Amino acid sequence: MEEGPEAAQARASREASGWLILLQEEPDDPAVKRRFEDWLRASPANADAWMAMQHVADVASIMPAEFADRWQAEVARQRAADVQATRLSPVRPRWPRRRWAVGGAALALAACLAIVAAPVLMLRIESDYMTGTAEQQKLGLQDGSEVTLAAGSAIAVSYEAAERRIRLLQGEAFFDVAPDPKRPFRVIASNAEASVLGTSFGVRLGPQGVTVAVAEGIVQVGYPDRGSMMPQKLEAGQVARLSMDGQISRTTVPPQLVAAWRRGQLYLRDETMREAVDRLRRYYGGTIILADDALAERRVTGVYNLDDPEDALLGLVRAHGARMRRITPWLIVLSSS
Template structure:
């Protein structure tokens, strides 16, 4: 495991322990002071606490992160348990249940690290030269696995987005898989993006074929320079055109949106923000967005996008933004 992976697992474990401690002794002011200090110590701690809180919220109540949000004591407190055994048992149950739920979050990240040959973190871009001479430009918070052996040229996009500049080889087509959607080329430049429940492919130069063989009916689309297609996991297909120079605009530090759902653009901006972005209004997320946004300032981009549709962006903590309707 990489050092970054070990650090991520460590802070996740710490967040789980804090949750159990706060549930076990919610009236301990000194404990709250220590927790606040830990929470403010780093963005990683805040992100781990936010993830842990989201998971525990599905199980019940999350302890408020700050003393100002504590509930007033009950006018007639319940009698204390007869022994501390029940309290320790309850804490153990919380810890066990939380550990099981955390596995749903930690395990996918761990599996991604195990599968990926190349990864990027928040706001990081990376250029990768493959053994066949092709180049992959990996977008922020993205990951790929590469197969270049036994006459095959293949890349699996595990997360995020990438641009492929493929060296021509008629005897060995280059295949990019994203979920069940496969793009096949001989030599060209194109972008593939995993986008929630869909995969998008846009061509900058040359031609590609996009297949989703397991859809009913099967999907097969041929694209040329300036074409894009979005294939949903259900087999739903949307197709359109884009200036070739706008394909993968993130390589120039921009997001170019043309009549895209706000939720989709917000999801792309998440790759450039060091904390969490919560889109709290489903109707707002369905609004259509057109514009050019600078990924170097994702907060300003969010405010511009939301404000154009009567929404707002609230900073709940240094690492948590909530986008909601006005």
């Protein structure tokens, strides 16, 4: 089967990170240089990937060591969240213990690119529908139900005689469900489940758990793998947060603000800065790094414009007297000072 352009790009990125490491290890080996030059000329994707890797080296040369460490930690955390969300087996990065000419920061960034590529490809294989950065998509299902996918989101659809089942693999979605008493409509996200007969509600899968918010009707939420826990019912304007460790907390929201991202708004109510940044990442065409844990755990409330994620980030940090630094046009670092 011929390799598609996205798969070719992902493969070239992984190979470019490998060449960066090898060229640092054997800088004077003529055989290595010849092989590298042959690879570079083999395809435009390889040349583009190598140019991107050179940008990585440029970033490393100006990035403070603590930011490079934070980048590595953030990628590892996001990778773990992807694994939890898609039930994939984790791949543990092996960080070389040598000192490279470009420096450990460049090597860490290169390895991060290779680590991130794998779950994206797996997600494309597993999902039926998927959106990219800052992309929103409205889908009609075979029973007349509608699903609106937020940016950076993915679902898998399975309709059977006894039930309608959607798996939220990443991001968030809003469901407008056509009534069918004989076939419940279930949304599975990680280890949590939302079940309805016909209603409108939103589901978000984040690194800390699943959030279900009801715009209209009644939704039942719970953990199907925890038989001892009774499901809970939510009505219009009610929100449930189901943590990965099996805890359910509840709050309320005006029904018209459920899934406000459909109208280009990010509505936050007593959420952590980490959660807010995770949601904004899906609308920003680069990388956002939270440089300290104290800032990540501060609470945020407000409405922000998703059409301008950089301005939204600036508003978030200003509210806490923090700082936003643009390291490159595609890299932003948030820190307390």
